[in-house]
Amino acid sequence: MSVEKLTLPSPAKLNLMLHILGRREDGYHELQTLFQFLDYGDEITFALRDDGVIRLHTAFEGVPHDSNLIVKAAKKLQEQSGCTQGIDIWIDKILPMGGGIGGGSSNAATTLLGLNHLWQLGWDEDRLAALGLTLGADVPVFVRGHAAFAEGVGEKLTPEYPEEPWYLVLVPQVSVSTAEIFSDPLLTRNTAPIKVRPVPKGNSRNDCLSVVARRYPEVRNALNLLGKFAEAKLTGTGSCVFGGFPSKAEADKVSALLTETLTGFVAKGSNVSMLHRKLQSLL
Ligand SMILES: C[C@@](CO)(OP(=O)(O)O)[C@H](O)COP(=O)(O)OP(=O)(O)OC[C@H]1O[C@@H](n2ccc(N)nc2=O)[C@H](O)[C@@H]1O
Numbered sequence: 001m002s003v004e005k006l007t008l009p010s011p012a013k014l015n016l017m018l019h020i021l022g023r024r025e026d027g028y029h030e031l032q033t034l035f036q037f038l039d040y041g042d043e044i045t046f047a048l049r050d051d052g053v054i055r056l057h058t059a060f061e062g063v064p065h066d067s068n069l070i071v072k073a074a075k076k077l078q079e080q081s082g083c084t085q086g087i088d089i090w091i092d093k094i095l096p097m098g099g100g101i102g103g104g105s106s107n108a109a110t111t112l113l114g115l116n117h118l119w120q121l122g123w124d125e126d127r128l129a130a131l132g133l134t135l136g137a138d139v140p141v142f143v144r145g146h147a148a149f150a151e152g153v154g155e156k157l158t159p160e161y162p163e164e165p166w167y168l169v170l171v172p173q174v175s176v177s178t179a180e181i182f183s184d185p186l187l188t189r190n191t192a193p194i195k196v197r198p199v200p201k202g203n204s205r206n207d208c209l210s211v212v213a214r215r216y217p218e219v220r221n222a223l224n225l226l227g228k229f230a231e232a233k234l235t236g237t238g239s240c241v242f243g244g245f246p247s248k249a250e251a252d253k254v255s256a257l258l259t260e261t262l263t264g265f266v267a268k269g270s271n272v273s274m275l276h277r278k279l280q281s282l283l
């Protein structure tokens with residue numbers, strides 16, 4: 001029997017390290033980064049419609065309907081597959097936008113995988129990841145669903161198996177523009193490539209950190225606070241800051257110190273995305 005309605009998770013990611021190796025001729029930066037997922041994220045509900053219309057029913061502040069990565073992903077998949085069915089979509093959005101935890105990219109990937117399932121397209125992961133890359137550099141890792149070392153602009157992925165601690169993620173009340181950070185003249189762009197796998201322990205630096213911390217006092221405060229209890233790191237180009245803890249109880253203890261002006265959440269790191277665990281359970 002075919003499925004008509006589906007609710008799927010859309011997890012966050014962390015960049016456990018991020019090195020900038022150089023700048024390409026098209027202005028994009030060559031990176032090496034280690035992605036891991038969090039068991040924490042949005043939830044997207046999809047319901048089939050047979051008239052071909054794609055409609056996201058949840059409004060996003062500051063993001064017009066047709067610019068939403070969920071709608072863009074659905075439209076591209078519909079066009080490229082020639083599918084004549086449509087979709088109604090709702091999202092329970094809890095991930096902060098512009099926080100470096102990949103909410104938009106994750107939403108796009110969940111949409112691609114969810115619609116591949118509901119529309120019964122039978123696309124394989126390679127094809128979905130290639131389409132995903134046209135929507136954003138972080139989409140392919142969410143499509144593949146395994147923690148990975150990423151190279152290029154994020155499209156060359158090798159599965160990795162980092163430890164899976166509990167994290168406390170701090171969410172400074174500021175949205176960081178990725179474009180602004182990558183165009184800062186003070187950004188370090190000449191880190192030597194890591195040539196061995198798995199990524200040797202001790203490579204936890206994020207080359208964006210000093211530029212982001214200099215520009216955003218809110219991020220500086222978060223790094224200072226968390227730094228008293230754990231190694232405090234920046235994910236992506238920020239604004240979120242995270243630290244690992246051996247147990248949920250220890251992460252919760254630090255989380256209890258947060259105030260209204262600096263919020264955060266506790267979540268388990270995971271090398272297999274909760275989206276893929278849910279999809280597996282449906283097969
Ligand atoms: C830095 C990372 C690390 O995971 O994540 P976030 O902090 O956004 O989550 C990603 O590589 C973000 O990739 P992506 O999400 O595609 O970046 P966008 O916001 O589209 O990029 C905005 C702009 O930043 C610059 N940019 C982006 C990525 C890159 N490797 N080099 C760049 O120079 C480009 O000028 C681009 O137009």
Ligand SMILES: Nc1ncnc2c1ncn2[C@@H]1O[C@H](COP(=O)(O)OP(=O)(O)O)[C@@H](O)[C@H]1O
Pocket residue numbers: 062063067068069070096097098099100101102103104105107108175236238239
């Ligand atoms: N479904 C979506 N969820 C979040 N952001 C989206 C979405 N669609 C479009 N965007 C746009 O993408 C930008 C980056 O969002 P997001 O992926 O959450 O942050 P980051 O890349 O810093 O992790 C947002 O500021 C917003 O303008």
